[in-house]
Amino acid sequence: MESLNKKFPEGFLWGGATAANQCEGAYNEGGKGLSTADILTSGSRTVPRRITPVLEEGTYYPSHEAIDFYHRYKEDIKLFAEMGFKVFRMSIAWSRIFPNGDDLEPNEEGLNFYDNVFTELKKYNIEPLVTISHYETPYNLTKEYNGWADRRLIDFYVKYCNVIFKRFKDVVKYWLTFNEINCLITPFGTFMGGAMMPEGNGELMNPSPNNMNASLNNEQIRFQALHHQLIASAKAVKLGHEINKDFKIGCMIAYMCLYPLTCNPEDVLLAQQKDNLINFLCSDVQVRGVYPNYAKRYFKENNINIVMGKNDEKILKEGCVDFYAFSYYSSSCISVNKENNNTDGNILGGIKNPYLKESEWGWQIDPKGLRWALNNIYNRYQIPIMVVENGLGAVDTVEEDGSINDDYRIEYLREHIKEMKEAIADGVDLIGYTPWGCIDLVSASTGEMEKRYGFIYVDKDNEGKGTLKRIPKKSFYWYKKVIETNGESL
Ligand code: BG6
Numbered sequence: 001m002e003s004l005n006k007k008f009p010e011g012f013l014w015g016g017a018t019a020a021n022q023c024e025g026a027y028n029e030g031g032k033g034l035s036t037a038d039i040l041t042s043g044s045r046t047v048p049r050r051i052t053p054v055l056e057e058g059t060y061y062p063s064h065e066a067i068d069f070y071h072r073y074k075e076d077i078k079l080f081a082e083m084g085f086k087v088f089r090m091s092i093a094w095s096r097i098f099p100n101g102d103d104l105e106p107n108e109e110g111l112n113f114y115d116n117v118f119t120e121l122k123k124y125n126i127e128p129l130v131t132i133s134h135y136e137t138p139y140n141l142t143k144e145y146n147g148w149a150d151r152r153l154i155d156f157y158v159k160y161c162n163v164i165f166k167r168f169k170d171v172v173k174y175w176l177t178f179n180e181i182n183c184l185i186t187p188f189g190t191f192m193g194g195a196m197m198p199e200g201n202g203e204l205m206n207p208s209p210n211n212m213n214a215s216l217n218n219e220q221i222r223f224q225a226l227h228h229q230l231i232a233s234a235k236a237v238k239l240g241h242e243i244n245k246d247f248k249i250g251c252m253i254a255y256m257c258l259y260p261l262t263c264n265p266e267d268v269l270l271a272q273q274k275d276n277l278i279n280f281l282c283s284d285v286q287v288r289g290v291y292p293n294y295a296k297r298y299f300k301e302n303n304i305n306i307v308m309g310k311n312d313e314k315i316l317k318e319g320c321v322d323f324y325a326f327s328y329y330s331s332s333c334i335s336v337n338k339e340n341n342n343t344d345g346n347i348l349g350g351i352k353n354p355y356l357k358e359s360e361w362g363w364q365i366d367p368k369g370l371r372w373a374l375n376n377i378y379n380r381y382q383i384p385i386m387v388v389e390n391g392l393g394a395v396d397t398v399e400e401d402g403s404i405n406d407d408y409r410i411e412y413l414r415e416h417i418k419e420m421k422e423a424i425a426d427g428v429d430l431i432g433y434t435p436w437g438c439i440d441l442v443s444a445s446t447g448e449m450e451k452r453y454g455f456i457y458v459d460k461d462n463e464g465k466g467t468l469k470r471i472p473k474k475s476f477y478w479y480k481k482v483i484e485t486n487g488e489s490l
Contacts, residue, residue, distance in 0.1 A: 006425045008487040013127065013431055015087035016080060016438020016455070017389050019134035019179065021063050023441040024093060026070035031107040033099025034139040036147075036195050037063045042447030042462060045344075045361055049447045051191055051198070053143075060464050062442040062449065067458045068468055069439075073117050075470060076439055079456055081124035083476060084483035088126050089388055089434040090117070091134035091179065094160055101138030101156050102145075106163045114164075118171040128172050129388070129434065131252065132161060132236065134179035135444055137195035147195030148184075148225035151309070157232040161239060169244045176325055176388070177233035180254035182282040184226040186348050190218070192444070194225040223304050230285050231312055234319025250323040251286035252388060255279050255377070256348050257331035257369040266336045274334055278348065280380070283324060287381050289317040324381055327389030327436070328416075331356070331369035346445075361393050361451060367415035374423035374430060386432040390416055393443065393451040396473065404457050404473040413475070414490045421487060435479075439470070455479050 021037035028034070034055075042062045043049035052059065069076055080088055094101065096110030121128050141147055141156065165175075183189030190198050199218075233251070240247045258274050260267035276294050284292040290313070299306060309315075332343050332350025340351040344362035356364040370390070377385060392412040396404050413435060424430050437453030440460075449460045455476040460466035481489045 004425045006421050013087040014483040015085040015434045017089035017434040017436050019091045020093035021136040023067050023069040025066040025068040027064040030109040033095040035095040035136045036139050037136045044446050062447045066442050077120045083480045085126050087129050089129040091131035095138040098160055101141035111167055129174040130172050131176045131179050135192045142195045148228050149196050149221050151228055154228050154232045158235050161236040165240050165243045175249045176252040177236050178229055179252050182253050184222050185278055220304050227306050231315055234316050237319040248322045250325040251283050251321045253283050253326045255326040255328050255373050257373050258334045261333040261335035261351050271334050286321045289320045323384040325386040325388040328370050330363040331366040367419045370416050371419040371423045374428045378428040384429045384431045388434045389436040391436040391453040393453055395450055396452050406473045406475045409475045410478050
């Protein structure tokens with residue numbers, strides 16, 4: 001019998017991932033407008049971030065300087081190149097290109113900044129993978145339109161896409177339309193993804209199921225906003241392919257792996273229903289071009305009435321993505337029995353799994369869940385897949401000799417890479433891997449700096465103090481070897 005091919009394919013896209021609002025800083029330089037990320041205060045695992053409609057004097061806003069990638073991109077890209085990155089996932093800050101979102105003309109200085117970043121990447125043969133909208137919308141669109149609740153956002157977004165697609169058509173091939181588009185299915189997405197101002201006290205609660213802020217919980221408005229994003233995404237895909245037929249444009253889903261807590265058929269069914277609704281609804285539309293039947297039932301049973309434009313069905317059909325990208329951090333369980341211990345996770349928590357350990361931020365660590373997810377996704381779509389976020393948020397200590405020995409991070413990544421290899425042997429067409437926060441950056445859920453994911457340490461603390469010096473961690477050298485050997489040396 002032929003032996004199993006447990007190897008990463010030739011040309012596998014190894015790299016790392018970031019987002020503009022969490023690394024660039026320079027929030028009011030180069031003609032950039034204020035974005036939704038710029039009015040978010042810092043928080044912690046226990047203290048929620050706050051949305052402040054007006055910037056408060058004396059309040060610390062982590063995105064304003066972040067890790068100053070805007071001024072240090074050359075140094076950072078050089079370090080990525082040293083690790084051997086083949087691909088770098090980054091996002092364009094919409095508010096650098098259209099400061100107010102509804103401007104007539106784009107901001108040349110903003111475009112120019114990304115020209116420079118792409119030139120630098122090219123110097124090292126690093127392929128950019130660009131997220132068009134990553135938790136950052138021009139704040140003016142929130143104030144004037146209530147974000148994606150308003151259908152007019154579609155045109156603003158498509159206009160922005162048209163500008164960046166044309167400008168960067170020869171230097172960027174891989175695009176993602178919306179980061180974690182399915183976050184809008186949860187209350188967390190109201191502001192982060194949907195740029196809609198929640199009613200109430202503006203607290204952006206941690207994504208745990210037991211502390212969801214009720215004021216953020218308005219399904220009708222979120223699903224309508226999501227519909228607008230799905231239309232915008234489909235239009236962008238069509239437009240992108242017209243501008244350059246070689247563009248590869250993907251969806252980006254936060255895959256929140258959910259296991260039934262018990263073999264009670266009720267738990268099993270519930271897990272399947274939630275998997276459909278939370279993980280697959282968006283990609284079913286983006287990959288197949290139609291709303292799935294289970295979504296229609298859910299809308300009906302929950303009095304959700306989506307207002308459709310007369311060509312919407314056609315638009316969705318014409319804008320199917322080329323590949324499926326997702327983030328994966330942890331898994332949790334689900335049960336009809338509510339009397340269980342809860343756990344946190346990316347965007348959504350769930351019930352604790354007694355077989356798993358958790359990170360310092362309470363996200364359960366589950367490498368096998370990644371193999372499970374990869375198979376689950378591939379079985380459904382049979383299109384190329386990229387894991388565009390994965391990693392361990394942890395506190396790092398700088399030793400007296402200046403080294404950072406992040407063995408826990410190496411262990412986390414190694415186990416996940418092993419499972420990706422298994423999934424490839426299962427037959428999954430996995431084409432790339434960009435672990436999250438390849439350089440330390442601001443945490444999206446808590447605004448902390450000290451929830452670190454990077455191979456590169458950045459000297460900055462939760463209050464914004466530090467020299468911003470970059471120091472390669474132990475994982476930096478480990479990952480370099482992984483890339484060099486195409487995943488053989490783990
Ligand atoms: C994903 C986001 O949800 O998870 C990133 O796309 C985010 O923006 C990442 O930073 C990790 O989450 P956190 O809250 O630890 O920063």
